[in-house]
Amino acid sequence: MQQEASLFSQIADLLTYGWVLGLSMLGGAASFVRRVRSGKAKYSNIIELIGELVVSAFAGLVTFFLCQSAQLDGALSAAFIAISGHMGTRIIFMFEGYLMKRFGLEQCELPKVDGEK
Numbered sequence: 001m002q003q004e005a006s007l008f009s010q011i012a013d014l015l016t017y018g019w020v021l022g023l024s025m026l027g028g029a030a031s032f033v034r035r036v037r038s039g040k041a042k043y044s045n046i047i048e049l050i051g052e053l054v055v056s057a058f059a060g061l062v063t064f065f066l067c068q069s070a071q072l073d074g075a076l077s078a079a080f081i082a083i084s085g086h087m088g089t090r091i092i093f094m095f096e097g098y099l100m101k102r103f104g105l106e107q108c109e110l111p112k113v114d115g116e117k
Contacts, residue, residue: 017061020081024060027085028052056085059092 032052035041041048063084067077084091
């Protein structure tokens with residue numbers, strides 16, 4: 001009986017991650033369509049679309065974890081996930097700026113290798 005409950009819990013977790021990724025990627029697709037309509041991207045640029053979907057999925061997943069941590073309502077979490085998926089890299093940079101201010105961090109730069117400008 002406990003094994004069935006564990007299996008059900010695992011399936012529910014997978015379905016949750018599935019809708020989170022799907023919703024955030026839908027936001028990323030909407031962002032891509034908006035850029036195409038404004039002339040900043042082309043429909044035929046599949047690599048750009050895939051990149052947008054990957055970044056959107058990452059942003060949505062991070063937003064999901066933040067919503068879970070804050071114990072937000074499911075509908076509100078879904079809205080935040082979709083919006084962050086649509087914002088993509090912008091939301092990641094905004095969160096990075098927040099963390100830097102919150103913890104007093106400075107912008108870090110990668111060390112330069114000899115011969116680089």
